[in-house]
Amino acid sequence: MNNESYWQKTVNMPSYPSIKWDDCYDIVIVGGGMSGITLAYRLNNSNLKVALIESDTLASKTTGHTTAKVSYLHDVLCVDIYEAYNKSKAKEYFDSNYDAFQEIKSIIESNQIECDFKENIAYIEAEDEQKSVKIKKQIKLFKSWGLDVIEGDNAKHTSMGLHNQGIFHPLKYIDGLLKKCDKIDIYEHSLVKEKQVVDDKIYLKVNGYKINAKKIIWMTRYPPNLQKGYFFKILQEKEHIIYKEEEQIDYSFLNITTNYSKRPIDNNAILEIKQKFAENNLYWYAQDSVPLRKIPYIGKINDNEFVAYGYNKWGMTLSHVASKLIYELIINNDSKYAALYSPGYGKYLSSKDDIVKLVKNNYHGMIKNQILATKELKLNCNQGKVIRYQGRLVAIYKDSRKRYFYFSPYCPHLKCVIEFNEKDQTWNCPCHGSIFDCYGHLVSGPSTKPLKRY
Numbered sequence: 001m002n003n004e005s006y007w008q009k010t011v012n013m014p015s016y017p018s019i020k021w022d023d024c025y026d027i028v029i030v031g032g033g034m035s036g037i038t039l040a041y042r043l044n045n046s047n048l049k050v051a052l053i054e055s056d057t058l059a060s061k062t063t064g065h066t067t068a069k070v071s072y073l074h075d076v077l078c079v080d081i082y083e084a085y086n087k088s089k090a091k092e093y094f095d096s097n098y099d100a101f102q103e104i105k106s107i108i109e110s111n112q113i114e115c116d117f118k119e120n121i122a123y124i125e126a127e128d129e130q131k132s133v134k135i136k137k138q139i140k141l142f143k144s145w146g147l148d149v150i151e152g153d154n155a156k157h158t159s160m161g162l163h164n165q166g167i168f169h170p171l172k173y174i175d176g177l178l179k180k181c182d183k184i185d186i187y188e189h190s191l192v193k194e195k196q197v198v199d200d201k202i203y204l205k206v207n208g209y210k211i212n213a214k215k216i217i218w219m220t221r222y223p224p225n226l227q228k229g230y231f232f233k234i235l236q237e238k239e240h241i242i243y244k245e246e247e248q249i250d251y252s253f254l255n256i257t258t259n260y261s262k263r264p265i266d267n268n269a270i271l272e273i274k275q276k277f278a279e280n281n282l283y284w285y286a287q288d289s290v291p292l293r294k295i296p297y298i299g300k301i302n303d304n305e306f307v308a309y310g311y312n313k314w315g316m317t318l319s320h321v322a323s324k325l326i327y328e329l330i331i332n333n334d335s336k337y338a339a340l341y342s343p344g345y346g347k348y349l350s351s352k353d354d355i356v357k358l359v360k361n362n363y364h365g366m367i368k369n370q371i372l373a374t375k376e377l378k379l380n381c382n383q384g385k386v387i388r389y390q391g392r393l394v395a396i397y398k399d400s401r402k403r404y405f406y407f408s409p410y411c412p413h414l415k416c417v418i419e420f421n422e423k424d425q426t427w428n429c430p431c432h433g434s435i436f437d438c439y440g441h442l443v444s445g446p447s448t449k450p451l452k453r454y
Helices: 036-044 076-083 088-111 127-145 170-178 315-332 352-371
Strands: 021-030 049-054 118-126 150-153 158-167 185-187 192-198 199-204 209-218 234-245 251-255 260-265 268-276 281-289 297-300 305-309 381-391 393-396 405-406 419-421 426-430 435-437 443-445
Touching: 021 036, 036 049, 036 170, 036 315, 076 088, 076 127, 088 158, 088 170, 118 127, 118 199, 118 209, 127 150, 127 158, 150 281, 158 251, 158 260, 209 419, 234 352, 297 315, 381 419
Parallel strands: 021 049, 021 209, 049 185, 118 251, 209 305
Antiparallel strands: 118 158, 150 158, 192 199, 199 209, 234 268, 234 281, 251 260, 260 268, 297 305, 381 393, 393 405, 419 426, 426 435, 435 443
């Protein structure tokens, strides 16, 4: 499938060249999504030589497929953080996202960005007892902070809401930011394949060229430099979004029991979001990383490198939290929320459900997908599967013209066995979330290579 979102269909983004020479920079931002572009916007007048590098086209990955709810009501994460850590950290998390929401409004107003921004009410609800208890705890927590909470409780579900949340067109917003990034070197179709340290200097290998950087900011869904144990700290989750032309609602809604949500858009239509769709409506899929410690990883990992990832599907405000935090660390060597988001700590025992999912995903990719491979070659058109042929595994795809394509079934990232998603027409790595199209081309990492063709 094309996987083109409503946002991508309704705006023409500017295009930029790819890297075709060696170069040196004070700062290289890796990742051209909301976080990277927002950081570039902040650094535009810093007198630093800055490059923004994107492996595909700007905002074409997680940002381009977001649901674009600009909200600081992040389901029941404040309760999760409160229970895993303390009330102070939960309040800091809330405050940082509230500040980001206010800043987004200020950026839109000061730069006169036409991006369909509109304030609305955001609700969350639960149908099961465990999640309902969490909503009730969060209502109590928010009230202790002086917030005006909309409460709801009946035999079927428990709910809460907050006024003054928002929605917008994320790519129109980004287009407005890019117009202000006139001093930034921006590159598309420039995949970072390797990082090298030579004589205390850091080099990135991009398109066969070497880019020297004093500081590197990794702002991708799954930073490729974090392959030493970090894949045990995040979980990849995929969801599907459907565009429906029907009477517009004036609120956003999330059911935390079923993971079903919806939000209005600007032309008498809504977006519906859930993890799986059976019907063949116009839809696209999105993928994001879930931090097992409950708090995103944002900040410095050594003297020369910073990261920002693990937004848990709340990237519109968290991208601004991340870009502001890292900007302040670069310019002032300090930031108000640096300790909260610092990548160097975490409590993981409170994330038992996510740990179980992570173990299952790795079991699928490392063991189950090998065991389930059969010798049966028969395929319908637009189907793919992994088979065992002459003692080895082979991934096979049959396209609509009845042509067969053969690949190595091992994800180039860490050699997990891939599986085919017939609905999305993609090969997926169940372990760490790499996605390849039906012909083996890389769609999104952490892999930096396509599937090996036979």
